[in-house]
Amino acid sequence: MSFVEYGDTIKDGDTAIVFLGHESMFPVKVQHGTVTQTKYGVIRHSTDLIGKKYGSKVTCSKGGWVFILHPTPELWTMNLPHRTQILYSTDISIITMMLELKPGSIVCESGTGSGSLSHALIRTVAPTGHLYTVEFHQQRAEKAREEFREHGVEHLVTVTNQDVCKNGFGVSNIADAVFLDIPSPWEAIGHAKSVLKAEGGRICSFSPCIEQVQRTCLAMEEYGFTEINTLEILLRVYNVRTISLQIPDLGKAAEDNSSTGFDSSNTSNQGSPCANLQQGTVQFKSGVPLREMVGHTGYLTFATKS
Numbered sequence: 001m002s003f004v005e006y007g008d009t010i011k012d013g014d015t016a017i018v019f020l021g022h023e024s025m026f027p028v029k030v031q032h033g034t035v036t037q038t039k040y041g042v043i044r045h046s047t048d049l050i051g052k053k054y055g056s057k058v059t060c061s062k063g064g065w066v067f068i069l070h071p072t073p074e075l076w077t078m079n080l081p082h083r084t085q086i087l088y089s090t091d092i093s094i095i096t097m098m099l100e101l102k103p104g105s106i107v108c109e110s111g112t113g114s115g116s117l118s119h120a121l122i123r124t125v126a127p128t129g130h131l132y133t134v135e136f137h138q139q140r141a142e143k144a145r146e147e148f149r150e151h152g153v154e155h156l157v158t159v160t161n162q163d164v165c166k167n168g169f170g171v172s173n174i175a176d177a178v179f180l181d182i183p184s185p186w187e188a189i190g191h192a193k194s195v196l197k198a199e200g201g202r203i204c205s206f207s208p209c210i211e212q213v214q215r216t217c218l219a220m221e222e223y224g225f226t227e228i229n230t231l232e233i234l235l236r237v238y239n240v241r242t243i244s245l246q247i248p249d250l251g252k253a254a255e256d257n258s259s260t261g262f263d264s265s266n267t268s269n270q271g272s273p274c275a276n277l278q279q280g281t282v283q284f285k286s287g288v289p290l291r292e293m294v295g296h297t298g299y300l301t302f303a304t305k306s
Contacts (some may be wrong), residue, residue: 001070001071001152002073003122003152003155004126004153005187006070007070008211010049010050010053010056011030011050012030012031012050012066014044015067016049017068017070017079018038018043019068020039020040025079032050033045033046034222038060040060040063040064041062041064042058043066043091052121054069054070055067055068071151072123073120074089074115077092077119080114081114083114084111084113084114086113086114086117088297090233090235090294090297091297091298091300092116092117092204095117095179098202099176099177099179099302100256101129102124102125102129104122104128105124105178106125106130106132107132108131108132108175108179109131109132109181110164110179110180110182111181112133112134112135112140113163113181114140118131119153122156122157125156126156127156130157131157132157132158132170132175133158133159134159134162136163138161141160141185164191168188168191168194168195172194173196175196175201176197176198177197177201178195178204179203179204179301180192180206181205183212185212185216186216186218186219190223199305200304201304202305203225203303203305204301206299206300207298207299208298210299212299213299216301224305225304225306226304227302228302229301229302230268230299231300232296232298233297233300234295235293235294236289236290236293237290237293238287239288239290240286241288241290242284244283245281252284
């Protein structure tokens with residue numbers, strides 16, 4: 001099993017996603033002889049998972065069923081164990097596009113955190129690219145190495161435990177792009193410039209506060225970066241549903257009576273079809289926004305090395 005190469009069959013040691021519903025799923029490490037408890041009952045790894053195909057419908061001990069899905073960076077983002085605040089797919093998608101990443105790209109990242117963005121970057125630059133990720137916290141760095149090894153992507157990533165603001169990324173003049181998600185990104189702009197290739201490299205800084213953005217932009221200008229711009233991505237989800245509305249009575253009967261010269265008080269017209277016209281309904285599809293939406297996550301500041 002690998003996050004960058006699809007495997008057809010569930011094997012011992014794989015990380016799989018147990019899908020109970022769109023709002024209920026969780027990761028599980030498949031191990032021979034192990035059981036997993038769900039609200040639908042027990043899943044026995046040896047008989048219910050190992051050897052089955054990904055996407056299989058598995059019946060639990062209480063008669064309910066779940067789907068077993070192959071892990072992807074998107075599913076991992078939704079289910080990973082949170083060691084820090086993480087980036088979600090909305091911001092990740094614009095980051096990978098604006099940094100102009102592709103297979104073969106070299107990317108430097110700080111900090112690693114829970115590895116949400118890291119998995120997406122690895123999948124984007126595979127199979128010939130590489131991710132150099134720096135994490136200040138030793139235990140988080142060790143846990144990230146362990147996860148990358150379990151997910152079959154350790155050959156595509158190098159994890160370093162150090163302070164990027166003081167010691168940099170440990171490499172120089174090799175990166176196509178740099179990503180910063182640290183409390184004081186302006187202190188690492190000099191190291192980011194030295195790690196980027198001679199010209200045209202891209203940099204992105206994620207910051208939740210506008211004061212951080214201001215100081216980062218000033219540092220980017222000081223180090224000669226160009227095309228500096230800041231974005232905030234807000235995702236608004238719409239539900240498409242069928243709506244029924246009554247056809248309004250626009251007074252057609254009264255207009256017809258007046259145009260033909262009939263007196264509306266004449267009792268002889270009371271039995272006419274227009275007088276007994278029943279209001280109907282019309283159905284149509286409409287997109288309705290959710291009452292709640294995810295608001296501010298952070299500001300994304302992009303720039304180009306000149």
